[in-house]
Amino acid sequence: MKNIRYFFLLFIMFALSLNACGLPKVTPASTARTETPSPPPQKKLTPSPSGIRTLKVLTHDSFDISDALVQQFEKDNNAKLMFIKGGDAGTALNKVILSKESPPADVFYGVDNTFLGRALQEGVFEAYDSPALEKVPDTFKLDPKYRAIPIDYGDVCLNYDLEYFTKNNLLPPQSLDDLAKPQYKGLLVVQNPATSSPGLAFLLTTIGHYGEKDYLSYWKRLVENDVKVVNDWESSYYTEFSHYGGTRPMVVSYNSSPSVEMISSDKTVDKPVTAALTTDDTCYRQIEFVGILKGTPNADLAQRFIDFMLSTAFQEEIPGKMYMFPVNPEAKLNEAFQKFLVIPAKPANVPPQDITTKREAWLKAWTETVLR
Amino acid sequence: MKRILFWLIPIAFLATFYLYPLVSILKISLERTQTGILTPVLDVFNSISMLRVIGFTFGQAGLSTLLTLIVGLPGAYLIARYRFRGKALFRALTGVPFVMPTLVTAMAFDSLLGVHGWVNVGMMSIFHLESPPLEFSYTLWAILLAHIFYNTTIVLRIVGDYWSRLDPRLANAARVLGASQFQTWFNITLPLLMPAIAAASLLVFIFDFTSFGVILVLGGPHFATLETEIYYQTTALFNLPLAAVLSILQLIFTLGMMLVYSKLIANLARPLPLRSQMLVQRPFGSWRRRIFAVIVLGVLLTLLILPLVSLAARSFIRIEGERGQLNQPQKSFTLDFYRQLVISQKQSAFTVSPATAIAISLGYGLSTVFFSLLLGIPAAWSLTQSNLSNPDRHTRMSQLIGVALNAFLMLPLGTSAVTLGLGFIVAFNHPPFDLGSSPILIPLAHTLVAFPFVVRSLTPALQSIQSRLRYAAITLGASPRQVFYNIDMPIIGRAVLVSAVFAFSISLGEFGASSLLARPEYPTVPVAIYRYLSHPGASNYGQALALSTILMVICTLSMVAIERFRVAGMGEF
Numbered sequence: 039m040k041n042i043r044y045f046f047l048l049f050i051m052f053a054l055s056l057n058a059c060g061l062p063k064v065t066p067a068s069t070a071r072t073e074t075p076s077p078p079p080q081k082k083l084t085p086s087p088s089g090i091r092t093l094k095v096l097t098h099d100s101f102d103i104s105d106a107l108v109q110q111f112e113k114d115n116n117a118k119l120m121f122i123k124g125g126d127a128g129t130a131l132n133k134v135i136l137s138k139e140s141p142p143a144d145v146f147y148g149v150d151n152t153f154l155g156r157a158l159q160e161g162v163f164e165a166y167d168s169p170a171l172e173k174v175p176d177t178f179k180l181d182p183k184y185r186a187i188p189i190d191y192g193d194v195c196l197n198y199d200l201e202y203f204t205k206n207n208l209l210p211p212q213s214l215d216d217l218a219k220p221q222y223k224g225l226l227v228v229q230n231p232a233t234s235s236p237g238l239a240f241l242l243t244t245i246g247h248y249g250e251k252d253y254l255s256y257w258k259r260l261v262e263n264d265v266k267v268v269n270d271w272e273s274s275y276y277t278e279f280s281h282y283g284g285t286r287p288m289v290v291s292y293n294s295s296p297s298v299e300m301i302s303s304d305k306t307v308d309k310p311v312t313a314a315l316t317t318d319d320t321c322y323r324q325i326e327f328v329g330i331l332k333g334t335p336n337a338d339l340a341q342r343f344i345d346f347m348l349s350t351a352f353q354e355e356i357p358g359k360m361y362m363f364p365v366n367p368e369a370k371l372n373e374a375f376q377k378f379l380v381i382p383a384k385p386a387n388v389p390p391q392d393i394t395t396k397r398e399a400w401l402k403a404w405t406e407t408v409l410r
Numbered sequence: 411m412k413r414i415l416f417w418l419i420p421i422a423f424l425a426t427f428y429l430y431p432l433v434s435i436l437k438i439s440l441e442r443t444q445t446g447i448l449t450p451v452l453d454v455f456n457s458i459s460m461l462r463v464i465g466f467t468f469g470q471a472g473l474s475t476l477l478t479l480i481v482g483l484p485g486a487y488l489i490a491r492y493r494f495r496g497k498a499l500f501r502a503l504t505g506v507p508f509v510m511p512t513l514v515t516a517m518a519f520d521s522l523l524g525v526h527g528w529v530n531v532g533m534m535s536i537f538h539l540e541s542p543p544l545e546f547s548y549t550l551w552a553i554l555l556a557h558i559f560y561n562t563t564i565v566l567r568i569v570g571d572y573w574s575r576l577d578p579r580l581a582n583a584a585r586v587l588g589a590s591q592f593q594t595w596f597n598i599t600l601p602l603l604m605p606a607i608a609a610a611s612l613l614v615f616i617f618d619f620t621s622f623g624v625i626l627v628l629g630g631p632h633f634a635t636l637e638t639e640i641y642y643q644t645t646a647l648f649n650l651p652l653a654a655v656l657s658i659l660q661l662i663f664t665l666g667m668m669l670v671y672s673k674l675i676a677n678l679a680r681p682l683p684l685r686s687q688m689l690v691q692r693p694f695g696s697w698r699r700r701i702f703a704v705i706v707l708g709v710l711l712t713l714l715i716l717p718l719v720s721l722a723a724r725s726f727i728r729i730e731g732e733r734g735q736l737n738q739p740q741k742s743f744t745l746d747f748y749r750q751l752v753i754s755q756k757q758s759a760f761t762v763s764p765a766t767a768i769a770i771s772l773g774y775g776l777s778t779v780f781f782s783l784l785l786g787i788p789a790a791w792s793l794t795q796s797n798l799s800n801p802d803r804h805t806r807m808s809q810l811i812g813v814a815l816n817a818f819l820m821l822p823l824g825t826s827a828v829t830l831g832l833g834f835i836v837a838f839n840h841p842p843f844d845l846g847s848s849p850i851l852i853p854l855a856h857t858l859v860a861f862p863f864v865v866r867s868l869t870p871a872l873q874s875i876q877s878r879l880r881y882a883a884i885t886l887g888a889s890p891r892q893v894f895y896n897i898d899m900p901i902i903g904r905a906v907l908v909s910a911v912f913a914f915s916i917s918l919g920e921f922g923a924s925s926l927l928a929r930p931e932y933p934t935v936p937v938a939i940y941r942y943l944s945h946p947g948a949s950n951y952g953q954a955l956a957l958s959t960i961l962m963v964i965c966t967l968s969m970v971a972i973e974r975f976r977v978a979g980m981g982e983f
Contacts, residue, residue: 099944108759121759123930128645133835136438140840156648230631232646267631268548272944276951277547283526285541359758398647405642409632410459 092118093339096134096331098127098148102359103352111346117339127153127235134331135160141331144340147189147347149327152238154186155394163329166341170348170366178325178365180390186327189347190362193293193382194239195314195321199280202287210313211288214247214320218259227266227278227286230409232401234270239322240290241404242393246386247319250396254407261408281312293321294361297378316382323385326362416792420785420819420861426843427854428822431833438836439654450651454659460639464659467635470550470625471618474557478614479607481558481713482565484706489566490573492703493691500707502969504563504714509965511921511936512623513943514958515556518717519628520547521724521955528720531729548630556624558713561614568613572606572678578690609674616667616824620660622922636660641828657829664824665817672816676809718962725955747952760930760941764957767938768964771918774934777853778860778917779910785857786864786909789819793865794872819865822858831926849932855923860913867912867976871905872898908976915968918961935961 101123108119124130127148134146138160149157157163163185171179171187178188196211203210211217217226229237244253266286268274275291278284281299292298293314300310315321328347330340346352353364357375371379443449454460485504489497507515523529523546530542537543546552580602584594622637634642636656643653694700728744751764793812822830834855838845845851875898883893921936928937935957942954 102758102760105759105761121930123928125926126645128648129926132645132648132832136435136832136836137839142835142839232642233626233631269626269631277520277525285525398649401646406459410462 090116090118091336091339092120093145093336093343094120094122094143095343096122096124096130096143096146096148098130099123099125100360101147104355104359107352107355110351111343115339115342119343124148126233131157134162138162138332141333143331144334144336145328145343146331147326147328149186149329150235151180151323151325151327151390152235152242152393152397154180154327154390155397157327157329158185159394162332164332164334164337166330166344168341168344168348170345173368174348174365175367180325181327186329187344187348188325188365189328190353190356190360190364191323191325192362193316193321193323193385194236194243194290195293195316195382196240197279197289197291197295197312197314199287200311200313202280211315213315213317214244214256217265217288218256218263220263222263222288224264225286226260226263226288227268227274227284228260228290229271229274230267230269231404235324236271236290236292238401239324241400242388243320243322243386245400246322246388254403257404257407265408267408292361293380293382294357294363294375297375298361300378301372301374310378314380316380318382318384319386321382321385322388323382324362325365416788417815420789423785423857423861424819424822427858428825428830430843431837432825432830433833434837435829435833436654436658439650443651447651450649450655453652454655463634463636463639466633467619467637470553470557470633470635471615474554474561474618475611475615477554478558478561478565478618479611481709482562482610483569483607485562485566485710486570486573488703488706489570490576491578491691492699493693494703498973499970500710501566502973503966504566504710505969505972506718506962506966507559507714508561508563509915509919509968510560510718510962511919511939512627513921513936513940514721514919514961515559515624515717516627517943517955517958518721519552519556519559522717522720523547526729528723547628548632550629550633552628552630553624553633555713556628557614557618557621559717560621560624561617562710562714564614564617565610568610568678569603569606573603574690576602576690605674605677609671609678612667612671612674616664616671619667620664620824620826622827637826637828640826644828644832653829657826660826661821661824665821668817668820668824669813672813672820675816676813721955722959722962725952725959728952747949747956750949751953751956762931762933762938764935764938764953764960767933767935767957768960770932771935774849774853774856774924775914775917777850778856779913781853781857782860782864782913783906783910785861786868786913787906789815789861790865790868790872793869816865820862823862827922831923834923834927849929851927852924852934853917855927856917856920857913859920859923860916863916864909864913867909868902868905871902875901904975908972911968911972911975915965918965918968 101121103121112118122143124133124142127150130146130148131153133142135156141162146162158181165183165185166187167184168187171184174188178191180186180188196214196217198210200210202208208221211222216222228240231238231241241253244256247253248256266278268278271291274289275295276282278286279289280287291314293316296310296312296314299312328344330337330344334340348366350366350369353366353369354371356362356364356369357371363371363381440447440450488494489501510518519527521527523544525542525547527542527544527546530544533539533543534541576599581594581598584598585591589597619635620637621635622641625633625635625638626641636659640653640656640660643649643656694703725747726743726745728742728746793816834851837843838851879897880893883897884890888896918934919936920934921940924934925937925940928934933941939954939957939961942950942957
């Protein structure tokens with residue numbers, strides 16, 4: 039019996055001691071932190087004699103950058119870039135919020151305007167009014183305090199397969215209302231807004247277009263019209279979309295998708311094979327932001343990285359790497375984009391503060407109406 | 411006393427890398443309620459949709475388990491009672507699905523039954539159909555089939571191994587005394603097998619109960635289980651208190667099941683008169699038995715192996731149909747996808763050659779082997795001591811401890827992966843464990859998954875060592891260390907090898923933790939596959955297929971090695 043008691047005692051003591059020293063202390067340090075940024079110990083930052091500092095950049099999974107640019111930044115700033123991919127945009131943000139007591143990186147890229155409210159509310163970012171922001175149009179600057187700095191944007195719009203509509207002698211849809219009409223029954227595939235950011239963008243489009251009162255009844259009509267909901271953009275586009283051999287000729291995607299089709303096609307194509315519906319109030323503009331994480335010991339280097347992200351060199355790389363578009367108007371687009379890209383004149387408007395306060399409620403209501 | 415020391419290492423490991431992150435994340439989550447801790451609890455139990463989620467979680471797990479048993483039991487019978495050529499290979503093949511990452515499984519089923527799958531493409535071209543006739547993905551069938559695919563091997567192994575050592579003379583006696591075949595099966599064999607069937611069902615149920623990727627990827631957005639609901643509440647709604655309550659609820663359910671399972675397994679360890687397999691098994695003999703065997707093996711291979719073969723075939727065959735005319739596809743043999751894998755296309759800072767990814771995966775696999783043996787050998791050793799019948803008065807108590815410890819070390823398998831993943835992030839980026847984004851976290855997370863299986867395959871081998879041999883050695887003056895090296899080590903050597911390979915293949919196929927913790931410059935093979943999948947273009951998809959096929963081949967070789975070295979009749983679960 040003695041043995042057993044001893045054993046449990048040891049075990050419990052061990053577990054307790056771990057927790058006692060491990061759990062973040064509930065200190066009222068959040069105010070003190072801003073004045074005296076108590077930096078976490080720097081031992082992790084690959085100390086090197088030449089004084090090269092490491093900048094940790096946390097991003098979502100879709101972030102991409104060329105090797106050449108990375109090397110250039112590293113050379114210019116005598117620094118080393120270390121990228122950490124934190125999952126999809128939502129997961130990466132959660133990671134940042136949950137570990138804000140000891141930030142996992144210096145810079146976080148990948149909050150979009152649907153998550154912006156959550157990020158600002160949780161106070162994860164430090165303000166930085168980058169001089170490079172001067173050129174950026176004001177419509178992108180959603181955070182007046184410059185804690186979140188816009189980098190790129192893209193419009194989520196309905197795409198359709200031109201070939202299908204010609205072959206079946208059907209007029210392509212002209213409005214959101216059309217999608218609920220009987221001649222388009224069973225033709226639309228969308229993404230689950232809970233797991234996909236274009237999916238959420240499309241939900242917001244319907245809220246902006248029909249208002250909070252009527253968007254759910256619109257979705258009910260879509261469900262009656264046999265809309266298909268899938269988890270992510272990849273399966274909607276590459277599996278369900280008729281252009282890729284699926285059965286649905288209408289899919290929620292980006293305004294850039296038709297141009298990307300032309301750029302990435304193996305054969306040379308001179309006219310588009312898919313098209314995007316870009317009429318007023320049918321698209322939702324996603325803007326992606328970067329921010330300096332509070333408590334970083336490398337704030338100066340982080341600021342230089344943000345200037346770098348706003349520079350034409352990086353901004354011009356965005357369309358080819360991430361299929362989004364530069365906020366810096368000086369950055370030039372490649373030819374196919376210049377020729378075929380249609381930027382919607384008036385995307386659907388949902389006030390950012392509404393998104394912050396009602397996002398969860400909207401998602402819940404949508405899930406109950408459409409999925410359950 | 412010594413047993414406690416042996417247990418100290420694994421317990422310390424579990425406390426550090428399981429309990430500590432779990433408690434950290436649950437604490438942080440629950441602290442975020444503004445309205446008191448009871449609110450999220452009430453939210454769960456007052457919400458009809460939550461109760462429906464809980465109901466569906468149990469329902470789909472129950473149905474999956476039932477189907478897995480129906481599929482697995484005839485196979486277990488064949489393995490147990492007959493000698494046939496290729497049996498070891500068959501056992502090895504049926505084990506491969508168990509270690510496949512979900513995204514490979516999803517691709518495999520898609521290549522067979524999906525919109526562009528062989529079945530649909532074939533039926534469209536035979537019957538000249540306009541659209542694919544079979545709808546598979548996002549149905550309940552997809553979930554059930556995938557669960558059968560993953561877990562049938564558990565039934566084959568646990569029940570098959572136990573059955574193969576069951577004395578057939580009892581059944582023979584019943585037959586002699588005039589019982590019909592059915593009566594014998596129902597009154598003699600089934601009751602004797604019951605503990606093994608119960609243990610296998612329970613383990614299968616636990617895996618189905620907590621399965622995440624299968625529900626999310628193959629089931630689609632319309633199905634919600636506790637685990638996918640935790641993910642939804644965490645990521646989409648950021649309702650961490652509710653997610654924490656759901657995780658705790660799930661944990662309570664699985665803990666209960668693990669305790670029962672461990673108790674059942676402990677009973678299996680010292681069963682009724684067991685006989686050597688040589689005396690129990692025979693060749694098929696009659697044609698009727700042969701046909702029965704062909705049907706059973708055929709069904710099993712179709713369900714467990716055909717999807718994988720179909721995926722592999724896709725990596726060699728390019729299917730090109732002019733758009734909108736997939737009913738007349740052109741098929742041609744190609745090695746392009748493999749060729750593209752080798753050509754390095756360094757377009758971005760994150761491009762990593764597949765060879766590097768394989769090397770990284772092998773490295774993590776070997777580290778996982780190291781860690782899980784380091785922890786597993788002492789744990790299995792002390793478990794054995796508690797199970798051996800030492801006729802002193804503490805026996806019952808120490809047995810109970812054995813069961814509790816067993817359940818405890820299985821617990822990480824039944825814990826919400828979403829919650830534990832967040833826990834890793836929260837717990838290990840500040841002192842006392844400032845591991846940041848250190849690569850060591852990945853093999854440690856893999857060890858958490860592999861460790862229980864290592865203990866499971868080591869324990870029976872250790873138990874098979876007769877104490878008399880040890881006592882003889884001790885009497886002849888051997889030190890405890892000498893006893894271990896000269897008596898125990900040779901016997902458990904093979905078991906160690908088997909568990910090492912098993913840990914290795916679990917590490918190779920693991921995706922969840924790797925994708926969350928891997929640095930973008932150092933992806934594992936499943937993470938690299940995921941990256942190919944999420945990039946546009948047919949060639950990326952082809953490369954994902956090719957790399958998956960390579961992963962399958964490595965895992966198959968591992969499974970064959972396990973069959974080659976394992977001590978007959980000793981399972982890994």
